[in-house]
Amino acid sequence: MVRSLMKSRIFFIGGGGFCKTFIHALLNANFSQDRPVILGIADKDPNAPGIQYAKELGIYTTDDYTKLFRFKHIDIIIELTKDNDLAVYLRKIKPLGVKLVDHFEARALWDYFQIEERKYSVLKQLDECGNDTEKVKDIFEQFSGFFLDLAKKRNEYSQKTRKALLVSQMAISQVIEGSTIPTFTIDKNHIVVHWNKACEKLTGYSADEIVGTSNHWKPFRKEPRPIMADIILDQVMEGEIDKLYGSQWQKSPLIEGAYQAEEFFPNVGEEGKWLFFTAAPIRSTDGEIIGAIETLWDKTEEKKAEEERERHTRKLATLCSVYSVLNAPRDINERINIAIRDIKNVLYADAICIFLKEDDGLYYFTYNCNFSDEFYEKNRIADRDGFICHVANKGELEVVEDISTSDFDELRDLGKTGLKFVVGSPITDRKADVFGVLLVSGRDKETFAEEEKKLMDLISNRIGAAIENARLQEELKRDAEFQSKLIESSTSAIVATDEAWKIVTFNPEAERLFGYSREDVIKSMDARDLYPDTVKDLIKKGLTSHTDNGDLPWRELTIFSKDGEEIPVRVSGTLLIEDGIMIGSVAFFQDLREIKALERDLLRSERLAAIGQIVAGMAHDVKNILHGFKGGSYLINTGLDNNDTDKLKTGWQMIQRNIDRTSDLVIDLLSYSKEREPEFEKCSPNEIINDICDLFAELANENNIELKKDLSPSIGEVSMDPKTISRVLSNLVSNAIDACISDEATNKQHYVKVKSACEDNNILRIEVSDNGSGMSEEVKSQLFTCFFSTKGAKGTGLGLLVTRKLIEEHKGTLDVETELGKGTTFIVRLPFKRI
Secondary structure, three states, X not given: OHHHHOOOXXXXXXXXXXXXHHHHHHHOXXXXXXXXXXXXXXXXXXOOHHHHHHHHHOOEEEOOHHXXXXXXXXXXXXXXXXXXXXXXXXXXXXXXXXXXXXXXXXXXXXXXXXXXXXXXXXXXXXXXXXXXXXXXXXXXXXHHHHHHHHHHHHHHHHHHHHHHHHHHHHHHHHHHHHOOOOXXXXXOOOOEEEEOHHHHHXXXXXXXXXXXXXXXXXXXXXXXXXXXXXXXXXXXXXXXXXXXXXXXXXXXXXXXXXXXXXXXXXXOOOOOEEEEEEEEEEEOOOOOEEEEEEEEEXXXXXXXXXXXXXXXXXXXXXXHHHHHHHOOOOOHHHHHHHHHHHHHHXXXXXXXXXXXXXXXXXXXXXXXXXXXXXXXXXOOEOOOOOHHHHHHHHXXXXXXXXXXXXXXXXXXXXXXXXXXXXXXXXXXXXXXXXXXXXXXXXXXXXXOOXXXXXXXXXXXXHHHHHHHHHHOHHHHHHHHHHHHHHHHOOOOEEEEEEOOOXXXXXXXXXXXXXXXXXXXXXXXXXXXXXXXXXXXXXXXXXXXXXXXXXXXXXXXXXXXOOOOOEEEEEEEEEEEEEOOEEEEEXXXXXXXXXXXHHHHHHHHHHHHHHHHHHHHHHHHHHHHHHHHHHHHHHHHHHHHHHXXXXXXXXXXXXXXXXXXXXXXXXXXXXXXXXXXXXXXXXXXXXXXXXXXHHHHHHXXXXXXXXXXXXXXXXXXXXXXXXXXXXXXXXXXXXXXXXXXXXXXXXXXXXXXXXXXXXXXXXXXXXXXXXXXXXXXXXXXXXXXXXXOOOOHHHOOOOHHHHHHHHHHXXXXXXXXXXXXXXXXXXXXXXXXEEO
16 A cells, blocks of 8 residues: 555645645655655645645645546545545545545554654664664664554554544434434344334334344334345345335435335234335445434324325215216216216225116116126015115115114125125105115225215215206206306316316306406317416326326415416316226316415514514613613713713713614614515525625634534525525524623633535525523523513614524524523525526
8 A cells, every 4th residue: 555655646635734744754755765746735724734834845735625636647535634424425426546545544554654764764773783782772672662652642543533433323322212203223234223212102112122133023024024224234136125115115315325115014003004214324434334224204194184185085076077977978877887886986885786766666776886696686676675665765874884684685685795884875856756776885884984974975966866867858957057057156266178188167266267268268278288287297197097086186386377477276186087098177276365365464464463562672672772872972971071081982982882782773673574575696605604704703703712614515506585694694693603702611612603505405504503602491482582682782682583584584494403501503494496
């Protein structure tokens, strides 16, 4: 390594004192005839010893280490920053063929240089002393002492590094154990290292049962098999993962090398749970996978809510489908058969049929879906004393939950085929006279709930209307007109299409919402030209989902009217599917403008109420400011009368302070009370942060406060409101400096740190941290209260209110983390647009 180093082109990252010493040793080594080429040195501090030494030697220097990649011929990068994260990052981005020597390896090289130099010196001394045994002994004693001293230093450095590593491991362990997210980790031997409390609560397995074993599969599986963390650790091929998880897994879009999946685990909890889980590799500093971490999210309640929404939408879609099918220009028998297939699906039934009353007064088995041929043969004509006639005579829906114990023979026969419950619903005409019975049966007793009963009652009525209308054309027209009026008078915009997406229904609410007349769209406009992209995507998903229905979930989104107005709406709909082919579609749009306006009015009312409180609260501050003005003017008058310069100066300073207080109070009040839309323009958030830090640099320096920056170079120029960033940062940095100044602890070096990063590719995250006085929970709970200030007379009590308002206007968020006596961190997240 040393031989290749002495013949290499080298770039240093980190220009401290060690860098200077290292370069000097490289360029002045007596033990080698070769000399390396030092291409450049990078360090954020332009006054670093290594940077200054490089400048004396005419070597290139920079404060941006990424500029090293401009050099076409680099052999070795030597990292001397002691930043392990930077070393890991450099290993990822360095060009192929370039070797990275981190600060650990550099220490070993430095030891080698010292040994070689000392060896060169000792050999030279031995040549000079000849046969003088005492001198030789003395030289070897010195050389031995040199080795012992070097070993001691390396041992101390190793102990320090080991201690830091142990502290880091303890911190990581505490983070995992304290997390509210179920989390566990395994080492490279698949042994569980961590199994936190949240994981215990989720699975019912304690850490004592799992940690130190490879039984992490037990809470989730009946038999041993690799789970996601094992797959990550073993770097299993994607084809093998498919065998275990099918299409339920995917690569994590956020974490490199991580996988995620969602699955139902019947063994977790009393009734099983839906879990979303992510597993990611744990790597050593050289990139080797040494373990894996897996986090789990309980999605059971969300799944139940989603299933409930889907069931509701499916029912609504079925009603629309039944309505559409029963009124389609087809033979009545064909329409009924299609309708009962849809009804069977939405009711989760196993069989459905219809008995119709004929002129002889008897009920005949007319339509069938999945009832056995044997049942059909025995019940072609319903028994006068059987269940069908019983429901018809009673005229009410009736449920038999256990047909095996029924008093009716035909129901007991059904029980022998595996069916368990049956529901009979009378089919009536417009006069409420019963002329048929809808019979539904299934194997799951708990499926047919109260809601399904109501739905079945409604469906029975629709089928009755369709059959009656088929028999009486005039009644069909009246019923169609009635249904049309329902659509016409609907408060939702309804757009229905045929199989070619041509609009066939466009009710008055749709005309009002979209700005098109019926004449503009009916049979002439493709509905996909009217719908926004989000609805088009949902339609495409419905067409390719290979399911029996094409229902689209309710979504909130924005549409554009004919004149280009953006309108917030709530959208749902269905694709009408017959034998796997789309025969039409129905979409529902609910205008949310009034609701959104009411929400804005409510926010405005709350703001005005807050302003009222502020105005009331201002009386005390204004009174104090006026007292300050009076006191200052009194001192000035006294000074003028007595020709007293000191009193004049003191009085004028009092007036100046109260002028500043007045200015701060008025500016904060105006900022809080005035509605303002963010003005997006091209800007560089990092440059704004630099400007703010420069603005407060002198104040921080005067109070012995270190002002730090950690800015992500990946942010670059974006489209945001620069005024919001500037004002928010000014308030937060000023507060952080004040927190350090007011800190009673005098035994620590105070600092304020501003950090920028990019989240989710369109969120700017800014953290302003300090190690000042921090806050108690009581103080933290009052942070955003009008006129609450920890600065006494120096604060207006509006600064953080204004800061939060500016952030909310920019559609961002503000979070606070604090601990009394240790410091505070404000976390700002602001959305931006890429340029």
